[in-house]
Amino acid sequence: MKFLLLAVFGIAMAHLEGVVVVYLRKIMGLLESDSNVVSLEKFPKKYIFIEKTREVATIVMLASLAIVVGTGWLDQLMVFLWTFAFWDFFYYVSLYALIRWPPDLKTIDVLFLIPRPWIAPVWFPLGVSLLTILLIAFLYLF
Secondary structure (H helix, E strand, C coil), rough: CCHHHHHHHHHHHHHHHHHHHHHHHHHHHCCCCCHHHHHHCCCCHHHHHHHHHHHHHHHHHHHHHHHHHHHHHHHHHHHHHHHHHHHHHHHHHHHHHHCCCCCCCCCCHHHHHHHCEEEECCCHHHHHHHHHHHHHHHHCCC
């Protein structure tokens, strides 16, 4: 039951972040089809810094949840990775449901900004998240 609720938390967190990104793109005047790499080039440095603080806050929230919910360091690590994987996977699901972005899995995205931009096709974080979910589900169930 714990991991089911953590998955729900990760999905809700992903949707919240997806909504924020939709608003940011609209406010910045970015087309829904623009790649996030193009968006990054258009963002003023001040807002890049602010976005980095949001990323730090996201990791702090996930780590805090893992520490509170986990029953030891291994369980805490599994809670963190499990929730992170659901958050990351469903972030893209949310963006696609809201604005049909990314148009395909080969679309290049800015995955993370810390310490500097991580850039890769969308299929990469989706694949890593899915593998993480499957591995932890296997370890948890067996």
